[in-house]
Amino acid sequence: MASTQAAAAGTQAPTKNPTLLAWVARMAEMTQPDSIVWCDGSEDEKKRLTDQAVKEGILIPLNQEKRPGCYLHRSNPNDVARVEHLTFICTPNKTDAGPTNNWMEPEEAYTKLGQHFTGSMKGRTMYVVPYAMGPIGSPFTKIGVELTDSVYVVLNMRIMARMGKQALDMLGDSDDFNRGLHSTGDVNPDRRYICHFPQDNTIWSFGSGYGGNVLLGKKCLALRIGSYVGREEGWLAEHMLILGVTSPKGETTYVAAAFPSACGKTNFAMMIPPAEYKGWKIETVGDDIAWMRPGPDGRLYAINPEAGYFGVVPGTNYKTNPNAMETIAKDTLFTNVALTPDGDVWWEGKDGEVPEELTDWQGRPWKKGSAEKAAHPNSRFTAPMSNNPVLSSKANDPMGVPISALIFGGRRSTTVPLVLQAFNWTHGVFLGATMGSETTAAATGKVGVVRRDPMAMLPFCGYHMGDYLQHWLDMQKSIGQLPKIFQVNWFRQDKNGKFLWPGFGENMRVLEWVVNRVHGRVPTKETLLGWVPRQDEGLNLKGLDLPADMVAEATSIKEDEWKTELKSQEVFFEQLGTKAPEALMLQRKLLISRLGG
Numbered sequence: 001m002a003s004t005q006a007a008a009a010g011t012q013a014p015t016k017n018p019t020l021l022a023w024v025a026r027m028a029e030m031t032q033p034d035s036i037v038w039c040d041g042s043e044d045e046k047k048r049l050t051d052q053a054v055k056e057g058i059l060i061p062l063n064q065e066k067r068p069g070c071y072l073h074r075s076n077p078n079d080v081a082r083v084e085h086l087t088f089i090c091t092p093n094k095t096d097a098g099p100t101n102n103w104m105e106p107e108e109a110y111t112k113l114g115q116h117f118t119g120s121m122k123g124r125t126m127y128v129v130p131y132a133m134g135p136i137g138s139p140f141t142k143i144g145v146e147l148t149d150s151v152y153v154v155l156n157m158r159i160m161a162r163m164g165k166q167a168l169d170m171l172g173d174s175d176d177f178n179r180g181l182h183s184t185g186d187v188n189p190d191r192r193y194i195c196h197f198p199q200d201n202t203i204w205s206f207g208s209g210y211g212g213n214v215l216l217g218k219k220c221l222a223l224r225i226g227s228y229v230g231r232e233e234g235w236l237a238e239h240m241l242i243l244g245v246t247s248p249k250g251e252t253t254y255v256a257a258a259f260p261s262a263c264g265k266t267n268f269a270m271m272i273p274p275a276e277y278k279g280w281k282i283e284t285v286g287d288d289i290a291w292m293r294p295g296p297d298g299r300l301y302a303i304n305p306e307a308g309y310f311g312v313v314p315g316t317n318y319k320t321n322p323n324a325m326e327t328i329a330k331d332t333l334f335t336n337v338a339l340t341p342d343g344d345v346w347w348e349g350k351d352g353e354v355p356e357e358l359t360d361w362q363g364r365p366w367k368k369g370s371a372e373k374a375a376h377p378n379s380r381f382t383a384p385m386s387n388n389p390v391l392s393s394k395a396n397d398p399m400g401v402p403i404s405a406l407i408f409g410g411r412r413s414t415t416v417p418l419v420l421q422a423f424n425w426t427h428g429v430f431l432g433a434t435m436g437s438e439t440t441a442a443a444t445g446k447v448g449v450v451r452r453d454p455m456a457m458l459p460f461c462g463y464h465m466g467d468y469l470q471h472w473l474d475m476q477k478s479i480g481q482l483p484k485i486f487q488v489n490w491f492r493q494d495k496n497g498k499f500l501w502p503g504f505g506e507n508m509r510v511l512e513w514v515v516n517r518v519h520g521r522v523p524t525k526e527t528l529l530g531w532v533p534r535q536d537e538g539l540n541l542k543g544l545d546l547p548a549d550m551v552a553e554a555t556s557i558k559e560d561e562w563k564t565e566l567k568s569q570e571v572f573f574e575q576l577g578t579k580a581p582e583a584l585m586l587q588r589k590l591l592i593s594r595l596g597g
C-alpha cells in the first residue's frame with residue numbers, strides 16, 4: 001500500500017523536487033488516500049473540480065444569469081469561524097509561544113494529530129496544492145504546498161493564492177516551502193486542531209472546513225508562520241490592509257492599516273470617497289495581510305501576499321461598499337449565506353427589501369420576520385482580487401509599495417477617539433500594542449467583549465507577544481524613513497448604541513487628515529494621548545450630514561475612561577512578564593503621569 005502511494009506521488013507528479021516528492025509520499029502513507037491529484041491551477045482543472053463539487057453537493061450553483069460563475073457552500077453548522085482555543089503554536093519551549101498562544105510540544109502534537117490523520121483520507125482524494133504567497137518572482141514571496149482532501153479548499157486556494165504550476169515552477173528543486181497538511185475529518189467539534197510548527201515551516205490542520213482554519217496560506221502561513229520568519233529575517237508580517245490614496249493633484253500615498261477580524265479592513269481598503277472628494281481615488285493593494293520590509297531607499301515596502309479576498313458578507317451593500325458588491329458579482333464562492341427562491345444569495349444588510357421567503361444558511365426554510373438570521377454573521381465571500389474595480393496596478397508589483405502611514409484600529413464603543421497620531425515610532429508601537437477591540441463572529445466564542453488585541457495580531461502572532469512588540473521597536477533602526485503611526489476608531493457609540501461616526505466612505509475624511517499629516521500639511525493639537533485634528537484646519541466635514549455634537553463626542557477624550565483603560569492595559573503587560581519591552585513600559589509611565597498619576 002505504502003509503496004503504491006509513494007509511486008503514485010511520484011509518477012504523476014509534475015515536479016522532480018526530491019524533498020517535495022518524499023514529503024508528499026510520507027503524508028500519503030499516513031493519510032492513505034485512494035488517489036493523489038497534483039493541482040496545476042488551470043481553467044480545465046477548475047471546471048472539473050467545480051463540476052465534481054456540484055455533483056457531490058459541496059457547491060450549489062447560483063442563478064448563472066444573476067451571478068455568473070458563483071456557487072454557494074454550506075459548512076457544517078458548528079464549523080463557521082476560527083477556533084482560537086484549538087489553535088496551537090508548537091515550539092520546543094513553551095515560552096517561545098508566549099502567554100497569548102496555546103502551546104503544544106512538537107513531538108506530542110505530531111503524535112496526537114498523527115493519530116487523527118492516520119487513514120483520514122481513506123476513500124478520498126489527496127489534492128497537492130502548490131501555491132505562492134506574493135507575486136511570482138518577488139523577493140518577498142514564500143512558497144507553500146497544501147495537501148488537502150477537500151475540493152472546497154482547493155477551489156478557494158485557487159482564488160486566494162497564485163496556485164498550481166506557476167508556484168511549482170518558482171519553487172524548482174528548493175526545499176524551502178511550507179508543508180501544509182489538511183484533512184476535513186468528521187468535523188467533530190472536539191477533535192479539531194490547527195497546529196503550527198514554525199521551526200519546521202509546517203502546518204497541520206485537522207477536523208475543520210472553515211476558511212481561516214483551512215486555507216493555510218492565509219492566517220496560518222502568511223501571519224503565524226510569517227511573523228515568526230519575519231522576526232528572523234528582519235521584516236514584518238502583519239494583519240493589515242494596504243491601500244493607495246491619490247489626490248486630485250496626482251500625489252499617491254500608500255497606507256497600511258491593522259484592524260481585528262470583522263472590524264473593517266476589507267471595507268476601508270476599497271472605500272469610495274464621498275461626493276465632496278471629487279478627483280480623489282482609493283485603490284486596493286490588499287485587504288487583509290501585509291508583508292513589509294525596508295527597501296533600498298530606506299522606505300518600508302509592503303506587498304499583499306494574497307490574490308483574492310475572503311470577506312465578511314453581512315453588512316455589504318451598494319451604500320457601504322459598492323466595490324465589494326461589484327467584486328462578488330461573478331466568479332465568487334459564497335459560504336453560509338442565504339439562498340433566494342430564484343437562486344441568488346441574500347444576507348442581512350443587503351440592498352433592497354427583505355425577501356418574504358428564503359432558504360437559510362443551514363438549508364432550512366426561512367420567513368421574513370424570523371428571529372433567526374438568514375445568513376450566518378460570519379458568512380464569507382471568496383473572490384479574486386482581479387474582480388475589484390479599484391484594484392491597484394501595484395497589487396502584482398514584485399517590489400510592493402512604499403508605506404507612508406500605519407494605522408491601528410479596533411472596535412470600541414467607548415474610550416478610543418476617532419483619530420490620533422502617535423508622537424513618534426515608539427509611541428506608535430505603544431498605541432498598537434495597547435489596542436483593544438470587542439470580539440466579533442469571526443472567531444467562535446462570545447461576541448462584543450473587549451479584549452486586548454495588540455496590532456490586531458493576538459490570534460495570529462506565531463511567537464511570544466513580548467518578543468513581537470520588541471521586534472516592532474527594533475525595526476525602527478532598519479527603516480530609514482519611518483512611516484507615521486495613527487490610531488482610529490470607527491465604532492464609538494452614543495448612549496443609545498448608535499454609531500457616532502458614519503464610517504465607510506466617510507472614513508475618507510480621516511484618511512485625508514492622515515495623508516495631510518504625513519506630508520506635514522496640517523497643524524495639530526497635542527493631547528494626553530497623541531496629536532488630534534484641530535477644531536479649525538482639522539477634519540474636513542464639508543457636506544457631512546452629522547450634528548456637531550456627535551463629531552465632538554466621537555473625537556472626545558474622557559480621562560475617567562482612560563483610567564479604566566490603563567488598568568486593562570496593565571493586566572495585558574503583566575501577562576508578558578519580563579518580556580514586556582522596557583520602552584513600552586516607559587511609554588505607559590509617561591501616559592500615567594500625563595493623566596495625573
Ligand SMILES: Nc1nc2c(ncn2[C@@H]2O[C@H](COP(=O)(O)OP(=O)(O)O)[C@@H](O)[C@H]2O)c(=O)[nH]1
Pocket residue numbers: 259260261262263264265266267268287311312314315316320490491499502503504507
Ligand atoms: N459602523 C461601521 N461598520 C463598519 C465599518 N467598516 C466596516 N464595517 C462593518 O464591519 C464588518 C466587517 O467589515 P470588514 O471590512 O469585512 O472587516 P475585516 O474582516 O476586517 O475585513 C462588516 O459588517 C462591515 O459592514 C465602518 O466604518 N463603520
Ligand SMILES: C=C(OP(=O)(O)O)C(=O)O
Pocket residue numbers: 081082211212213219260261262263265288310311312442443
Ligand atoms: C479570515 C478571517 O478574518 P478577517 O475577518 O480578518 O478577514 C478570519 O478571521 O478567519
Ligand SMILES: [Mn+2]
Pocket residue numbers: 262265266287288310311312
Ligand atoms: Mn476582510
